[in-house]
Amino acid sequence: MSNQSFPRVLHTMLRISDISRSIIFYTKILGMKILRTLEQPTEKYTLIFLGYGDESNQTVIELTYNYGISSYELGNGYGHIAIGVENIDQTINHIKKLDYPIDLEPSHLKNSNEIIAFISDPDGYKIELIEHKVI
Ligand SMILES: C[C@@H](O)C(=O)SC[C@H](NC(=O)CC[C@H](N)C(=O)O)C(=O)NCC(=O)O
C-alpha cells in the first residue's frame, strides 16, 4: 500500500453536555486549540474539533453538543483517550495549579516503563496521560 493511502485515525467523537465547560477543559487544562466548529441548527447540534495540530496530520477530538441534552450515560464500555506528555509531573502540577482534580496521580504501569496518570473531562470521559520522553 503506498504511503499516500495508509489509513489514519482522524478523530474520536465525544457527546458533551456543556460547550463552554468542555472548551475550557480541552484548551486550558489540556492545552488543545479549537481547530474548527460546525453548527447544524436544523439538526440541532454543534460540532467542535480540538487538537494539538492540524487535522491533516494529527488525530483530534470531535465534541458533539446536541441542543438541550444535559447528560449522557457513559456506560461501562468507554475506557479512555490517551495523550502523550513529555513530563507527566510538570503536566499534573499545571493541572493542579488550575485546581482541577486528578483521578490517578502519576504511577508506574506494572511490567512497563510507562508512567501514567488519569483525569476526567467535565462529562466524566477519562483521559489517560502517558509520559513520552521526546527522543
Ligand atoms: C463531521 C463528522 O466527523 C461527523 O462525525 S458527523 C456524524 C454525525 N453526527 C451527528 O449527527 C451529530 C449529532 C447526532 N445527534 C449525534 O449525537 O451523533 C452522525 O452521523 N452521528 C451519528 C453517530 O453515531 O456518531
Ligand code: NI
Ligand atoms: Ni466524526
